[in-house]
Amino acid sequence: MKTNNKLIVITGASSGFGLEMAKAFAKEGYPLLLLARRIEKMEALELPNTMCRKVDVINKESFEAAVREAEEVYGKTDLMINNAGVMLLGDIATQDAQEWKTMLDVNVMGVMNGMQIVMNDMKERRSGTIINVSSIAGVQPFGNHGAYCASKFGVTGLTRVARGEMSPYNVRVLSIMPGAVTTELLGHTTNQNIIDGYNEWKTSVGAVSITAADVAQTIKYAYELPQGVSLREIIITDTMQDA
Numbered sequence: 001m002k003t004n005n006k007l008i009v010i011t012g013a014s015s016g017f018g019l020e021m022a023k024a025f026a027k028e029g030y031p032l033l034l035l036a037r038r039i040e041k042m043e044a045l046e047l048p049n050t051m052c053r054k055v056d057v058i059n060k061e062s063f064e065a066a067v068r069e070a071e072e073v074y075g076k077t078d079l080m081i082n083n084a085g086v087m088l089l090g091d092i093a094t095q096d097a098q099e100w101k102t103m104l105d106v107n108v109m110g111v112m113n114g115m116q117i118v119m120n121d122m123k124e125r126r127s128g129t130i131i132n133v134s135s136i137a138g139v140q141p142f143g144n145h146g147a148y149c150a151s152k153f154g155v156t157g158l159t160r161v162a163r164g165e166m167s168p169y170n171v172r173v174l175s176i177m178p179g180a181v182t183t184e185l186l187g188h189t190t191n192q193n194i195i196d197g198y199n200e201w202k203t204s205v206g207a208v209s210i211t212a213a214d215v216a217q218t219i220k221y222a223y224e225l226p227q228g229v230s231l232r233e234i235i236i237t238d239t240m241q242d243a
Contacts, residue, residue, distance in 0.1 A: 005029050006030075006075060006076070006077075006078030007030075007031050007032075007070060007071060007074040007076065007078055007079075008025050008030050008031070008032050008033070008078065008081065009032075009033045009035065009067055009077050009079070009081065009114075009118075010025075010032065010033070010034055010035065010081045010083060011036070011057050011081065011083050011084035011110065011114060012036055012057075012084030012085060012133075013034035013035060013042050013052075013083070014034075014036035014037070014038040014039075014041035015041065016181075016212050017178070017212050017215050017219075018034075018036065018081075018083045018084070019041070019042075019212070020212040020213045020215070020216035021216040021219055021220070022045060022050070023047070023216075024216045024217060024220050025220060026045075026047040026049070026050060029048075029049070030049070031049040031050070031070075031074040031075075032047065032049065033050075033052075033053065033066060033070035033074075033077075034047075034050060034051070034053070035052075035053055035055040035057070035063070036054070036055070037054060038054075049074070051066075051069070051070045051074075053069070053070075057082075057106065057110030057111075057113055057114060058105050058106060058110055058113070060113040060116075060117070063113050063114065064113075067118070076121055076125065076128075077121070078127070079129045079131065079223055080114050080117070080118045080128075080129075080131070081131045081133070081219065082110065082115065082131070082133065083133040084106060085106060085107045085133065085151075086102060086103055086106050087103070088147070088148065089144045089145060089148060090144060090146070090147070091143075091146065092147070095146070095147065100150075103148055103150075103151045104147070104150070107148075107151035107152065107155060108151050108158070111132050111158060112158065114130075115130055115132075115158075115162055115173075119162075119165075122166070122169065122171045123166065123169040123171065126170045128172070129171070129173075129174065129223055130162065130166070130171070130172070130173045130174070131173075131175075131176060131219055131222070132155050132158070132159045132173070132174070132175050132176070133176050133178070133219075134152050134156050134159065134176065134177045135148075135152040135155075135177055135178060135179075136177050136179040136235055136237060137152045137153075138152030138153050138155055138156040138175075139153070139156060139177060139235065140243075142243075155175070156175055156177070156233075159173055159174070159175040159233075160175075163230075163232065170227060170228075172227065173230075174222055174230065174231055174233070175232070176215070176222070176234050176236065177234065177236070178215050178236050178237070179237030179238060179241045180210075180237065180238065180241055181210050181211065181214075181215060181238075182211070182212075209239075209240075210237065210238040214236070215236055218234060218236050
């Protein structure tokens with residue numbers, strides 16, 4: 001177990017990548033602030049040196065209040081992982097516009113809130129890391145992913161701009177872009193035909209063996225490299241996923 005670890009903040013920590021990251025970092029003794037709307041799932045992990053708070057990342061005030069509370073206990077945030085996200089698949093011509101807004105609010109505004117909460121402190125300290133969880137859908141298009149692609153292309157672009165703003169201060173801003181991984185994310189989609197088609201596609205290409213824990217370990221590896229080493233963008237997919 002490592003010593004003298006600094007605070008890590010993980011949004012969307014109640015399932016999927018966030019939950020696996022929480023377990024991986026806790027195993028190494030990192031103090032954690034876990035944020036999500038389902039606090040009972042985070043508390044059920046019973047991780048040491050961990051604060052869990054029920055927070056919607058769209059609400060910047062409560063998001064920042066939770067971060068400051070944790071910093072009072074564990075010190076300044078050294079790693080902010082903006083992982084919270086929703087995936088509501090649908091074709092552009094017929095999808096409910098409220099689903100577009102939900103994705104853009106959570107997937108884009110939530111990331112912007114998380115970055116802004118820690119950026120000034122990191123600039124002053126000339127150290128720190130921000131990791132934004134985008135998607136392979138943030139660099140290439142997929143059918144029925146119109147608004148989701150728009151949100152994740154937005155995360156990719158935001159991350160690149162933020163990297164340029166922060167690199168003179170020795171602060172890393174990384175983008176992780178997972179491909180198809182089995183998590184609760186697909187369950188957000190309301191169109192059953194699209195869900196069925198997505199699952200059939202995953203089976204046809206064999207993109208089923210990569211896990212959320214694999215993605216979490218990749219993120220942990222990128223963070224634990226020396227501060228002067230920046231893995232700017234990582235696309236991680238199942239070996240058999242070719243698109």
